[in-house]
Every structure is written in structure tokens, then in C-alpha cells.
Amino acid sequence: MQGYCMKCRAKKEMKNTKQITMKNGRPATQGVCPDCGTKMFKIGKA
Secondary structure: OEEEEOOOOEEEEOEEEEEEEOOOOOEEEEEEOOOOOOEEEEEOOO
């Protein structure tokens, strides 16, 4: 799944993705940038 890395400023394929639920109850996907290791988020169902 692709997400936007704020540090690299580019869309990249996320590593170690997992489905989470945010505090407001919305579903999201959390992962790690393969290049810099920054956390990445994609809001919405996968």
C-alpha cells in the first residue's frame, strides 16, 4: 500500500503495514518509509 512520506516528500510503498483505529474511530493504515524509517499513515480503509 502506498502512503505519503512527509520527510522524503514523496509517495512510497509502506513497509510493516498494520490496520489501526484512530482516536476518533476512523480506520487507518500505519507503516514505515522504506528509505528513511519515518512513520507513515494512510487514512481510510485499505
